Amino acid sequence: GENVEQHPSTLSVQEGDSAVIKCTYSDSASNYFPWYKQELGKGPQLIIDIRSNVGEKKDQRIAVTLNKTAKHFSLHITETQPEDSAVYFCAASTGTASKLTFGTGTRLQVTL
Amino acid sequence: GAVVSQHPSWVICKSGTSVKIECRSLDFQATTMFWYRQFPKQSLMLMATSNEGSKATYEQGVEKDKFLINHASLTLSTLTVTSAHPEDSSFYICSARKGQDEKLFFGSGTQLSVL
Numbered sequence: 444g445e446n447v448e449q450h451p452s453t454l455s456v457q458e459g460d461s462a463v464i465k466c467t468y469s470d471s472a473s474n475y476f477p478w479y480k481q482e483l484g485k486g487p488q489l490i491i492d493i494r495s496n497v498g499e500k501k502d503q504r505i506a507v508t509l510n511k512t513a514k515h516f517s518l519h520i521t522e523t524q525p526e527d528s529a530v531y532f533c534a535a536s537t538g539t540a541s542k543l544t545f546g547t548g549t550r551l552q553v554t555l
Numbered sequence: 556g557a558v559v560s561q562h563p564s565w566v567i568c569k570s571g572t573s574v575k576i577e578c579r580s581l582d583f584q585a586t587t588m589f590w591y592r593q594f595p596k597q598s599l600m601l602m603a604t605s606n607e608g609s610k611a612t613y614e615q616g617v618e619k620d621k622f623l624i625n626h627a628s629l630t631l632s633t634l635t636v637t638s639a640h641p642e643d644s645s646f647y648i649c650s651a652r653k654g655q656d657e658k659l660f661f662g663s664g665t666q667l668s669v670l
Contacts, residue, residue, distance in 0.1 A: 475657040486561070486648050486661035487599070494657075532598065536657060542589065543659060545598045 445470040447535050449546030456523050457554055464549045466533035467515040473535040476516045477543070478507060481530045490531075491518070523553045558582050559651050561662025568639055569670055576634045576665045578649030584629040585651035589659070590622075593646045605632045639669040 446469040456462050468476075474495035479487035493500045493507045493516065500507050504523075509516040520527055533546040558581040568574050578588060587606050591599040603624050605611045611624035621643075623635040632651075636643055650661045 477658070479661070484664070484666070486559075486650075486664045489658060489660065492658065538657065542601055542604060547598050548596075550596075 445473060445535055445537070445544040447533060447544050447546040449533050449549060451549060452547065453550045453552070455552045455554060458523060458525060460523055462520045462523050462527070462551055462553075464518045464531055464533070464551070465515060466517070466535075466546050467513075468535045468544075469514070470535070470537065471511075471514065472537045474538060475536045476507070476509060477534050478505075478518050479532045479534065481532065481548075483529075487532060520551075523551075525553050525555065527551060528553045556582055557651075557653050557658070557660040559585075559649065559660045559662040561649050561665055563665060564663060565666040565668070567668045567670065570640050571638055573635055573637045574639055574667060576636075576647055576649070576667075578632045578634070578651070578662050580630045580651045580653075580660075583651075583653045585632075585653065586629065587652040588626055588632040589650045589652075590624060590632075590634050591648045591650065593648060593664075595646075599648065602634075636667065639667070641669045643667065644669045 449466045477492035480490045481487040491505050504521045506519040531549045534543040536543045560579045562577045590602045593599050602617045603611045603613045605624050605626040607626045613619045626632040648664045650659045
């Protein structure tokens, strides 16, 4: 089955700096890669996703890049703000009929 | 939008009792819903996949008689933790797939504490 690794497990940045979280996946058939933000005591919230036919996608301060050859994808957050502090999960799936496999999570802390 | 409502948000129960958690898709029809369990500072662990009108598919190691899942309509799935014990204490989260889209939308989670 699919295996998704995520690094780093914790990340501390100063407000205004950029944050990068990286994930690798094992199943070359995976074609959908979402990123979720989870605040304490809440369910995950979809923040951005990318499909395998696209190399990069951007939404305001958030961007995701995908390298299919290397089987890795990354989340980039620019101009970080304190409200970006949360746990971020990457995930991968092979299509609409399949389940998501989650990474182990990255705890991002944005300090003033 | 795609809103998934989960209820209750937290529940405390005595050992041996059963607890039901509801998951509703408020503004879309969800042919498939998923139930996850999450321990503190850990990732989401898929427990089962629930399709409307059919039996749930459980992941390896998840007791189907312990965690009863019912997906009676296109907008409602329930998870019942039967004869709960302290080791069942956890954060349970549901998610729903909107039609044939790959996107999954999550509920707000239920914190279960079994005394």
